[in-house]
Amino acid sequence: MAKKAVATFSGDKSQLKNVVKCIKMVKSERxxxxxxxxxxxPTDEVADYFKK
Known part of the structure; x- marks a missing residue:
């Protein structure tokens, strides 16, 4: 049976619990x-990220 590849983020594990991956669609001006x-x-800054 093949092993399952799992993606992990490097860094302190305690910090990762409060982080969200945000994906925003941006239009190029050029x-x-x-x-x-x-x-x-960070989870408490998600609203500010999308307002930019």
Whole structure:
């Protein structure tokens, strides 16, 4: 049976419980095409991240 590959974030494990991966769609001013911007954001700053 094959082993399952599991992605992990490097760093302190206690800090990761308060982090959310946010994905925002951003339009490029130069080309007009849309791209996805991904970032790890603390849970209490998620609303501020999407207001930018």
């Amino acid at each position: 080309t007009g095409a849309y791209a996805f911007q991904e970032e790890l954001v």
